[in-house]
Amino acid sequence: MPLLDVLNLEVRYGGINAVKGISFAVEEGEMVCLIGANGAGKTSTLKAVARMLPAAGEMHYRGERLDRLPSHALIGKGLALVPEGRGVFARLSVAENLAMGAYHRNDNEIAADLERIYAMLPRLAERREQLAGTLSGGEQQMLAIGRALMGRPKLLLLDEPSMGLAPLMVQKVFEVIRNVAAQGVTILLVEQNAKLALETCGRGYVMESGKITLADTAANLLADPRVRAAYLGE
Amino acid sequence: MDILLQQIFNGLTLGSIYALVALGYTMVYGIMGLINFAHGEVVMVGALVALSVMKPLAAAGLPGPLVVLVALLVAALVCMALGFTIERVAYRPLRNAPRLAPLITAIGVSIVLQQLAMLIWGRSYHAVPPLLPAESHEVLGAQITELQLIIMLVAALTMAGLILLVNRTKLGRAMRATAENPAIAGLMGVDANRIIALTFIIGSALAALAGVLVSANYGIAHYHMGFILGLKAFTAAVLGGIGNLAGAMVGGVLLGLIEALGAGYIGDLTGGILGSHYQDVFAFFVLIVVLIFRPSGLMGEKVSERA
């Protein structure tokens, strides 16, 4: 049974049909990416999975109907989203943002997890008391990822973590993501940077104007002439 | 007698009450961008419920401060239930409606509450029994009553508690996160509905306290006392920068001071043309001036993105 199983997902904004009945699945322990051009419907898909948007279709998470849960119940089930544009709480400090990530937890390992995050993301450790709104884009992305990890997710959805970052910072962010995956967290990654996404993940889906047009292993997609032409600039 | 110092004492007393009420406006605005115009009426309900509890208890001969404490407790519970109900019934169904809809609803809720209060407590002015110590002391040539001291102290302690709650607790952190971005806070497991309900409940408890204090201060309570008080507290919140807790406190105290000083000096300033009953005009005049130069209030951030 897949960790996440999506069937005929459909998202509409008024008259616009942004996601047109797509189906996909993510197995436990996988790294899967969803690539596609601007406006293909990637963010809408992730938001629908995170129950931030009304959507039609069925979504199963560990066999449970996801589409019947409110958004705020998801993290308790192990599903976290790092949203497009990071979505850090600008007026909260770095430490408070990370604490928010552990909001649903009541165990006594929160402090230890916090230190682990700081060890993994030392730039954040140096800026604990700084307001998140004053961090650089890359630091904010690190914070958004760290905050999601504070919730101890089993499935992490990432929406364009490389957006707006300089190449060196993109490398660092992806290093962190690989690191997280190595610790056993399942990852569904949305990216514009198709090459990097396919090199990082095991499998991929290609989305075009609301539909999934290709689904294959990352290696096959990287070799596919259609992908090379449309997304790898060849 | 030192008029300046005297008016400062009076202004601080009044201002601490405005601040308590202003906090209710600002907390709700901060978290959901709504101006809850019915908040002043919750203050009124608090005052009148407390009064209804005080009368029989005082007649039974219980000690004054104990009676006030019990009355405050009952009033706070009633107001918290009322605030919760108002949010649930009047505002929640309009959460995604155009901004004007909840605003008009708020005015409707005010009218309903006022009319209900009129039916329950009648149209007359009620004398509030003087149950708290009110002895007057001379300080540097001005008179300050024990009641004034109690009002300032209770308000200050309550506000300090609120600041601690908002800035130092997990709930407060979730409130601030929700105010900034409810959808993202939801991803962290925060149920925005619960936070919003709690915000109304906390604001209403402050309103009940303010109602008890203001009616003790003036010695009267009546069914339409909430309107002008609410308007002034809203003014105080805007003056300080609506959405900003510290701003509401500063705005409230400032407004109280402006009003008291205005009332004390307006006669002299205008050569006797305007009397002290023009104090309200003075307060609103200052608001207008502040808003011309600082449209987002004294402590507000540059025009909030949700406004």
Ligand SMILES: Nc1ncnc2c1ncn2[C@@H]1O[C@H](COP(=O)(O)OP(=O)(O)OP(=O)(O)O)[C@@H](O)[C@H]1O
């Ligand atoms: N709130 C909205 N209201 C109306 N239309 C929307 C809304 N959000 C997205 N859309 C539309 O839905 C379509 C898909 O948008 P979406 O954000 O899901 O694309 P995307 O694949 O994430 O694009 P990008 O790579 O640029 O982030 C677009 O045509 C967009 O204009």
Ligand SMILES: [Mg+2]
């Ligand atoms: Mg997107």
